[in-house]
Amino acid sequence: MAHSAAERVDEQRLWRRHMELAAIGATQKGGVNRQALTAEEFDARRLLVTWATELGLQVFTDDIGNLFLRLEGTDPELAPVLTGSHIDTQPTGGKFDGAYGVLAGLEAVQAIIEAEVRTRRAVEVVAWLNEEGSRFTPGMMGSEAFAKLRGLDEMLNVKDRDGVSVSAVLPEALAATPEAIHRPLGSPVAAFVEAHIEQGPELERLEKTIGVVTGIQGVRRIRVAVTGEEAHAGTTPRATRRDALEESSRMVAALYRGLYIDDDVRFTVGMMQIEPNVPSVVAARVVFSVDLRHPDTETLADLADCVDAICHREASMCEVEIWQIAEAQSIHFNELVVDTIQAASDRLGLANMRIFSGAGHDARQLHFVCPTGMIFVPCEGGISHNEAENATPSDLAAGTRVLVETLLELSET
Numbered sequence: 001m002a003h004s005a006a007e008r009v010d011e012q013r014l015w016r017r018h019m020e021l022a023a024i025g026a027t028q029k030g031g032v033n034r035q036a037l038t039a040e041e042f043d044a045r046r047l048l049v050t051w052a053t054e055l056g057l058q059v060f061t062d063d064i065g066n067l068f069l070r071l072e073g074t075d076p077e078l079a080p081v082l083t084g085s086h087i088d089t090q091p092t093g094g095k096f097d098g099a100y101g102v103l104a105g106l107e108a109v110q111a112i113i114e115a116e117v118r119t120r121r122a123v124e125v126v127a128w129l130n131e132e133g134s135r136f137t138p139g140m141m142g143s144e145a146f147a148k149l150r151g152l153d154e155m156l157n158v159k160d161r162d163g164v165s166v167s168a169v170l171p172e173a174l175a176a177t178p179e180a181i182h183r184p185l186g187s188p189v190a191a192f193v194e195a196h197i198e199q200g201p202e203l204e205r206l207e208k209t210i211g212v213v214t215g216i217q218g219v220r221r222i223r224v225a226v227t228g229e230e231a232h233a234g235t236t237p238r239a240t241r242r243d244a245l246e247e248s249s250r251m252v253a254a255l256y257r258g259l260y261i262d263d264d265v266r267f268t269v270g271m272m273q274i275e276p277n278v279p280s281v282v283a284a285r286v287v288f289s290v291d292l293r294h295p296d297t298e299t300l301a302d303l304a305d306c307v308d309a310i311c312h313r314e315a316s317m318c319e320v321e322i323w324q325i326a327e328a329q330s331i332h333f334n335e336l337v338v339d340t341i342q343a344a345s346d347r348l349g350l351a352n353m354r355i356f357s358g359a360g361h362d363a364r365q366l367h368f369v370c371p372t373g374m375i376f377v378p379c380e381g382g383i384s385h386n387e388a389e390n391a392t393p394s395d396l397a398a399g400t401r402v403l404v405e406t407l408l409e410l411s412e413t
């Protein structure tokens with residue numbers, strides 16, 4: 001029975017919906033700019049609700065504006081099985097990051113309906129609010145509020161660059177879909193499964209269609225401030241300079257040399273702020289970022305210690321301050337969910353592999369609340385957070401078939 005529902009997944013319909021959704025906020029270069037809580041995102045919410053209503057799904061929303069599309073189960077009292085991702089994008093984002101998880105969920109539900117399968121638990125498709133955190137920083141607001149990892153008020157008070165707060169625009173998001181019924185934040189969930197493009201090159205390189213995701217790697221976000229002194233570029237001898245940029249450059253070079261202790265290390269200095277940032281003045285202060293990731297939590301802690309040691313070692317005339325702005329542990333998904341995804345992939349005859357996610361996802365937050373897992377499909381060249389992001393219709397459909405089987409199994413537990 002389960003197999004027949006997976007066969008109902010319609011590759012063309014799934015692809016068409018991706019293209020239709022991508023038209024909202026479409027950019028010149030073929031990407032998407034549909035940031036959370038903007039007019040484009042409101043249009044996307046409306047489109048989703050239109051599709052859901054055609055399928056006879058009930059629509060719900062909550063205090064942070066997460067959107068839920070519910071296919072009722074035979075036992076409405078039971079907590080639903082949840083699937084989905086996000087519909088917001090980076091300012092120069094692609095057509096598939098996030099959108100795939102939501103549209104795969106909708107397609108899976110449609111396939112279940114068309115196969116005339118009745119699930120015991122309800123199946124709900126969710127679009128989590130503001131995963132990317134572009135207009136309102138930081139992201140993952142919807143899933144963090146849902147999982148009660150951060151206070152709702154804290155998020156509602158977040159302001160964009162123009163000083164507009166989340167609480168000021170959220171009513172507009174809710175008004176975009178007046179048919180949505182309000183429900184309390186953090187209603188019970190039996191399990192969560194998120195389908196997503198890999199955003200990395202491994203599946204393509206190893207010619208696998210499905211990534212059975214075992215967890216999400218941890219990250220440490222660090223800032224290093226190096227303070228020297230402004231001086232005249234023409235008259236100040238080297239010996240008396242306290243050049244913050246010279247010492248920062250030495251630190252960054254030493255970090256690149258010292259931190260790559262194995263192939264799993266991901267180390268990035270993506271931001272450097274120089275003061276006064278004037279061509280003929282010795283830099284008085286430099287603040288640079290360190291983004292450090294590793295699947296192993298202990299190794300990640302060691303690497304963070306190394307950042308500290310290396311920067312202090314390379315400082316001479318300047319003062320150095322180092323502080324951590326964010327830390328997330330590596331997490332491991334529920335074995336039952338991982339095994340269910342694995343078994344479904346095998347049954348469907350799809351080439352698959354276990355994979356650890358390098359990027360963060362809403363599934364991180366949900367894993368604190370309920371048994372959680374993720375399904376990855378390849379994306380072209382591993383390119384993501386980029387307007388050139390691409391995936392094939394058949395891979396997207398294959399991931400959705402795995403999702404159907406996974407949802408059907410979890411909805412009977």
Ligand SMILES: [Zn+2]
Pocket residue numbers: 085086097098131196361
């Ligand atoms: Zn995403």
